[in-house]
Amino acid sequence: MGAWFTRGAEELVLATIRSVQRRYHIDPDRIFLTGMSNGGIGAWVIGMHQAPLFAGIAPMASGLDEVLMPFLANLRTTPVYMIHGAKDQVMPVELSRTIARELDAIGYAYVYREHQREHPMAGGHYFPREELPDLVAWFNAQRRNPVPTTVTVVREASHFQPFGWMRIDATDAIAAFSEDLVSKRDELTRKKRYARLDASVVAPNRIEVETGLVQRYTLFLNGQLVDFSKPVTIVTNKQVSFEGMVAPTVETLLRQARLRQDARQLFPAQLSIQVLKQVP
Known part of the structure; x- marks a missing residue:
């Protein structure tokens, strides 16, 4: 290779x-x-x-x-x-x-x-x-922290798989990498037009998210990030985008375990968030 x-x-x-x-x-x-x-x-x-x-x-x-x-x-x-x-x-x-x-x-x-x-x-x-x-x-x-409380992910359109406890699901028009990035790149790649998401657990059961060029994203949650017995608040770009109970399920846990094959990243709940259009 x-x-x-x-x-x-x-x-x-x-x-x-x-x-x-x-x-x-x-x-x-x-x-x-x-x-x-x-x-x-x-x-x-x-x-x-x-x-x-x-x-x-x-x-x-x-x-x-x-x-x-x-x-x-x-x-x-x-x-x-x-x-x-x-x-x-x-x-x-x-x-x-x-x-x-x-x-x-x-x-x-x-x-x-x-x-x-x-x-x-x-x-x-x-x-x-x-x-x-x-x-x-x-x-x-060194030892990996499998569930850090602060995560940043930058994505182009060919990498929409989960990134830790986050996943970018839909975006505005962004770059899409070819198989060989070195010799083939589109105009959006040359302009470095990528989606970005920053998420932090800033207080118990409160997660704040900042996005760039993201239309929808998913958070994968477990007991290290939130207390499922209490309401969870998600703030996206300084606006409350979710507030309520999040129910963990065995189905989600098994699906994520099968997908990730990582015993240290087990998530029994997921929450999809639609990003509101930001007014200039």
């Missing part, structure tokens, strides 16, 4: 994770995604689209196309560890420096290691073994 930034690569990675989980006893809160060079691009792209699956991502000697930068917002609760050689002649180090600046701009924590080493054959484009102890120590220190 050379093009790790494609939809086929994403599906392969997800299928591999599911296959390993079926065969071995894997802690779902200790799954990491890493890669170098083209594989590092895949770690970024797949990690951003599937962030709730991972305890952390560690891209090495890689970078991101400028049109993908908005998806870094999806890593709000997913730790990042970057490694890049200052003398990398294949993937210029400025690629990782640009990502670091973007993460700084949105206020996300990360680790960035920039080394000066060169390999006799690979030059600056390689992973020095001297970096391994710190990377392993970082892996050992």
